[in-house]
Amino acid sequence: MTAETQGLKEVGLKITLPRVKILNILAAESVRHVSAEDIYKILLEKNEDIGLATVYRVLTQFENAGLVSRHHFEGGHSVFELSPEHHHDHIVCIKCGHVEEFADPDIEARQKDIAKRLGFELTDHDLNLYGFCADCR
Amino acid sequence: MTAETQGLKEVGLKITLPRVKILNILAAESVRHVSAEDIYKILLEKNEDIGLATVYRVLTQFENAGLVSRHHFEGGHSVFELSPEHHHDHIVCIKCGHVEEFADPDIEARQKDIAKRLGFELTDHDLNLYGFCADCR
DNA sequence: CTAGTTGCAAATCATTTGCACTTGC
DNA sequence: GCAAGTGCAAATGATTTGCAACTAG
Numbered sequence: 001m002t003a004e005t006q007g008l009k010e011v012g013l014k015i016t017l018p019r020v021k022i023l024n025i026l027a028a029e030s031v032r033h034v035s036a037e038d039i040y041k042i043l044l045e046k047n048e049d050i051g052l053a054t055v056y057r058v059l060t061q062f063e064n065a066g067l068v069s070r071h072h073f074e075g076g077h078s079v080f081e082l083s084p085e086h087h088h089d090h091i092v093c094i095k096c097g098h099v100e101e102f103a104d105p106d107i108e109a110r111q112k113d114i115a116k117r118l119g120f121e122l123t124d125h126d127l128n129l130y131g132f133c134a135d136c137r
Numbered sequence: 138m139t140a141e142t143q144g145l146k147e148v149g150l151k152i153t154l155p156r157v158k159i160l161n162i163l164a165a166e167s168v169r170h171v172s173a174e175d176i177y178k179i180l181l182e183k184n185e186d187i188g189l190a191t192v193y194r195v196l197t198q199f200e201n202a203g204l205v206s207r208h209h210f211e212g213g214h215s216v217f218e219l220s221p222e223h224h225h226d227h228i229v230c231i232k233c234g235h236v237e238e239f240a241d242p243d244i245e246a247r248q249k250d251i252a253k254r255l256g257f258e259l260t261d262h263d264l265n266l267y268g269f270c271a272d273c274r
Numbered sequence: 275c276t277a278g279t280t281g282c283a284a285a286t287c288a289t290t291t292g293c294a295c296t297t298g299c
Numbered sequence: 300g301c302a303a304g305t306g307c308a309a310a311t312g313a314t315t316t317g318c319a320a321c322t323a324g
Contacts, residue, residue, distance in 0.1 A: 051281045072209050091257055100255050107247050114239050119271030120228055127264045134256035188306045
């Protein structure tokens with residue numbers, strides 16, 4: 001049993017072809033931060049017979065299971081990535097869509113302070129920076 | 138001429154009934170952070186004959202003109218608010234939807250550093266914290 | 275076997291657009 | 300008066316759902 005199928009079993013999902021295929025795509029080094037549509041296109045290119053609806057269903061199941069994270073970027077497009085072991089935020093190029101990750105302990109710490117000060121019990125957060133990347137500016 | 142109509146004129150938009158009505162709603166103390174649908178409902182309650190399409194068009198124009206800011210919160214819903222004189226971010230209660238604003242100079246500064254380090258020309262950013270507010274925890 | 279899963283097409287939701295009609299200046 | 304603005308209905312794009320067929324355990 002591979003690491004992927006192991007992960008599926010752990011979250012109580014049957015090990016099916018579509019799920020494994022999608023998990024493999026998410027795990028591919030080259031394609032961090034993909035949209036559902038992206039995944040669907042990649043599957044088509046590989047001549048896999050998997051419907052777009054299934055892609056969405058599987059991604060949603062993975063998200064609920066905590067296997068993947070969903071991010072809503074500006075311009076109304078969502079991307080998915082395998083849940084990182086270590087939290088990070090994103091900076092997105094508004095021209096070419098290129099995404100870089102970053103993590104900043106100071107920012108994280110300040111966020112906790114702020115939530116505390118305002119009486120919130122923090123469960124999650126979303127920080128996205130937008131601009132032109134080195135190639136597009 | 139009121140402050141609102143003044144604002145419209147400054148950004149080169151004709152002073153029309155729908156625009157003034159929508160601006161008034163956005164300016165109302167009680168309704169910071171409204172969705173397009175919210176505004177449409179408020180207009181209906183006031184028996185104003187303004188279409189949802191117009192609400193979207195007007196909000197988009199306002200956004201382009203810099204009069205209002207659009208925020209994409211989790212769960213795929215967008216909210217609008219009058220552009221604040223001073224930038225701030227948001228913390229949102231995932232149970233009751235209550236929104237508080239905050240600003241943190243340190244975080245802002247770190248963001249600029251990060252963008253610079255990654256070679257981005259920063260144009261915008263979006264920071265949202267999610268959790269349970271004091272009343273819902 | 276049989277509950278969970280899938281593919282497909284149709285449905286839904288938020289938002290946008292085409293177009294004939296109206297209004298602000 | 301006329302360009303800009305609007306209402307409505309139809310179009311769009313992303314995502315969800317109903318349902319009969321299929322498959323993993």
